[in-house]
Amino acid sequence: MVRFENVGLRYGMGPEVLRDITFSIEPQSFQFLTGPSGAGKTTLLRLILPALKPTRGLINLFGHDVAGIEKDTLTALRRRMGVVFQDFRLLEHLTTYENVALPLRVQGRDETSYRAEVIELLRWVGLGERMHVMPPVLSGGEKQRAAIARALIAQPQLLLADEPTGNVDPTLARRLLRLFVELNKAGTAIVIATHDIALMDQFDGARRLVLGDGRLHVYD
């Protein structure tokens, strides 16, 4: 599904922030991407998206080498991925409902064709009563759940989540983790970037990808 081979990344003429990254993400797999703050977890997720181009190495997404990828192919690949940003990135002029429905809307689907499933998902993440309010009115946890719902609504094959439990209490964090595990059982490969050891300890079946000093260590 995702394959990195000797990937390196540097910003400008600076030192390499990521070096010789080699790993793969298999379908229906579950992995935590961890490491200290500033280790490059978000950068690695951005390389998978791909929102960044590596300075060296090979990245293969769903069988496509990203080096010479066409725009249309990239769009199609992104539709197979869901992403939860650390800072949520909800569009503030849209309601929670519209934010969550966004991945389906940009596919050109008619609003009536997905209304029921968006409402159902919003209720499932506990935002059934907040679907018509704007993001500025939502609490941090509600924004987090809205961002997760947006990432899930199109039933992606790969879910990338950057600190998805960073703004929620431990109870909600456990609930969200259960949500990710259920999704994984349903066939979605999951990558959760976190430095929350307690969260990772709650799910022993996950691979751990540990970033440190720009290198990646994989613990199966």
Next chain:
Amino acid sequence: MERVDWCSETGGSMSMISAWRDRLHDWANRMPRLVQQPWMTRLPWVVRSEEDPARHGQQPLVPAASIAGRALVTVIAIMTFLAGLTAGAAQLVSEASAGWRSSVAREVTIQVRPAPARDVDADVARAVSLSRATPGVTAVRAYTRAESERLLEPWLGTGLNFDELPVPRIIVLQIDPERRPDFGALRRSLADTVRGATLDDHRLWIDRLGTMANTLVLLGIGIMILVLAATGLAVVFATRGAMAGNREIVEVLHFVGASDDYIAREFQKHFLRLGMRGGAIGGACAAVFFLGAGALAATVVATPGGTQIQALFGTIDLGGGGYLAIAAIASVVAGLTAIVSRLTVRRTLLELG
């Protein structure tokens, strides 16, 4: 009547908002016909039941209200107003010129100069009879000597004795515009039979008026092209500004799987709305200007100045065609805004890519 649930989306100042909500609710339920209007469902503070499709209406992905957007609407309105004024003025001049040319072309004049040892009255009579016999001439009127002398009074003054002056005699011929006479043949016949007679078919004046009118119309078209070009450039800058201001939205749209074409369409819709609003305001102002100018000209038509204006431009009335032209300009400006913004977005996205 279906009950409408009113509420605020802000969540702040709840007591005041709920008081207002109750008042609005009460008011709405007293006016069943009003709340059933489709436009009411689009009001931002109206929240309907979950099953109501209007509740899930889709907001534009590019935020509609912004200071830059309002500034662009103002620029587009001003540009459309100027383009509408130019088009209207060019049309007025063109119509006035066509009127002048038509009037001038409907008559020609024969000048019979007095010559020594010739009876000028007999020459005039021969020219008149020759003219009457020419096909295409509908009426012939020879000015008497007194009338010819009166024509000179504005330049030479009154009370003069014209006896010593060789005042030429004028014969005015009315022409059938559908069946114009053969002026070459008439000119030759006059030269053969009436010595000193010349035929003036006013072609020189007609050509000059035509050239002047065409120049003014071309000038108007040139100004309109410049105005449209300036509008296009303003839209390019505004679009780039909007792209920069909404960079995060563009990025999120990309990450959730929006294609460049989809994003360009969203920006195009946004700018089409701005273009239509600006075009409508500018076009309406131009139409109101011409209506006002026409009404003002009608009030001063009895004054000397008004008479001069009317003689020069006719009545200041664009007619249906003129107002349609202004509407067409407003539509072109809106369309141009949409197309330019789409091209700019595509180009910017390529650069970002």
